[in-house]
Amino acid sequence: MSGGRIAAAFERLRGRGEKGLITFVTAGYPNLETTRSLVLAMADSGADVIELGVPFSDPLADGPVIQRASQAALNTGVTLAAILALVRELRRETGVPLVLMSYFNPILSFGPERLASAAAGAGADGLIIPDLPLEEAGPVLELADGYGLDLIPLVAPTSTPRRIAAIAAQARGFVYCVSVTGVTGARSGYSEKLAGVCRTVREHTRLPVAVGFGIAHEDQVRVLAPHADALIVGSAVIDLIQGTDKNGSVSRVGSLVVELKQLLQKL
């Protein structure tokens, strides 16, 4: 149940009157050793929660950047078991909340109970499963609760008020509000419905609200941050990893996190 590292991180942010920053990397892109360095660099640079993307062959909620990263990671032979081993290693070195983001089939294949137990045992704090909507999530939610993992749900600009209420009622950790009607990836706009969606979520839960999808630029951070307790940045991180070596990507990603974090602290 909540009350773990994710809740503590948001509690600290609230105490400081600050908006949080959640970052995403595809685990195993370009290799697990780089992922390890990236996570530690992001944590040191101030990321409040870090999502580790589990690569999947058919990532249908993702745009081209994460699709390519997932495929490249799969080509190196990355598996869920190897990612769990990485989580265990990371947990020895950092207290930053770690959330696994995976499509459902790799979890189904691993065994949902085995995954919940192994993820919790390795020191992960939550799960995000983009193709497991409310209606299908019951059994996984029960397992996650049982092992002390937060099953973090998504809410979209197209979600009806009735759905938002039901999703909020079984949310754990935070509520992930998708900023656009679309797939992941940097873009300039965001849905005009977002503010209303965030408000409706707050009517139904006291959990923090995080906004993500397509956030890459400073002006977006300024516009979106007032609606959220935290912003989620994914494809923009992956973009910085492409076409550079480990040291290059670690320093670039570290600087991005520092910049975004400073910006959020000033808002």
Add this chain to the structure above:
Amino acid sequence: MLPDERGYYGAFGGRYVPETLMSALEELGQAYQSARADERFQQEIDHYLSHYVGRPSPLYFAANLSREAGGARIYLKREDLNHTGAHKINNTLGQALLARRMGKKRLIAETGAGQHGVATATAAALFGFSCTIFMGSEDVRRQALNVFRMRLLSAEVVEVAAGSKTLKDAMNEAIRDWVTNVEHTYYLIGSVAGPHPYPLMVREFQSVIGRETRRQAVRLTGGLPDYIVACVGGGSNAMGMFSEFLGETKVCLVGVEAGGLGPETGRHAATLSRGWPGVLHGSLSYLLQDVHGQVLPVHSVSAGLDYPGVGPELSYLKDSGRVLFTTATDAEALDAFRLLCRTEGILPALESAHAVAEAVKLARTLTPAASVVVNLSGRGDKDVETVAGEVRQ
């Protein structure tokens, strides 16, 4: 059978899609239930099926093929004679009329062999929708004729170069487009796959095949067929045919999957024969995947069967034992293609040729007292280049 209210056939089905699509699926489910109960909607579909598609399609006694096989009498349900050359049009007209009723302006669809793409583009031209078809670049290459037809019908054809560059990847891209444009776009799925209510809806729009076959078989032979054979990719022609006969336990139903280079080679698309349950494209069903849950590349000479998933109701029917599943290899399908050309003067689609191959095999083991119906789901004009290429090799 009807699925439960969450879209499950036993353990299979459901709605495994991003939250962005869930409200659209709820809206679609309600719109479909209301259309289904509306007599005028049904009459409108019937009107287009008879005056535009040319239904009923004949049930044809293939005397020469039966003689050549040397056993049971083989009948062909001639879906190849439909307008646009395959069974796909039965479903696209129904869904396009539903989309119009829902006030949508744009149709999108995935296509493998291009038959569903052509049928969707045709419905879009007829009813005035804008239309985008997603097709893997490998299929664009091997089904060039259908790409040209879709463009003539004013559809935009988007080549998908990701992954295996075939139907699966086309469907990924169609879903991504739908996630982005869901508010004004109707996603017209061509198979009994995808999230609820698509498997139900597509089966019901295709079930005209089985209803006609029952009446025609009774008229022609005085009874129901002993065997019915259909090819299975996603499963729309098979479910359209089988659903009418599920309660007729004396009728043996046989689904034929793509055996590719041989089921033991790993280069095939025999999902039900070789896969196990998983989640792809919005439903829980048999899936060709590795031990880590990554979807495997598949192979079939026929682009329409070249798909690692299968409709959830077929998974249910496999586990219940009501439908038997077998495979035909690329080579067997090509032989059947040539055999039907030579004996009956009919060019079958390579997809349908898989069913013909099994029917001939089966007929040989039976006597002329037995009857075998083959769902000849499409015509093979689109495949002549592929067949010529295989002959040269």
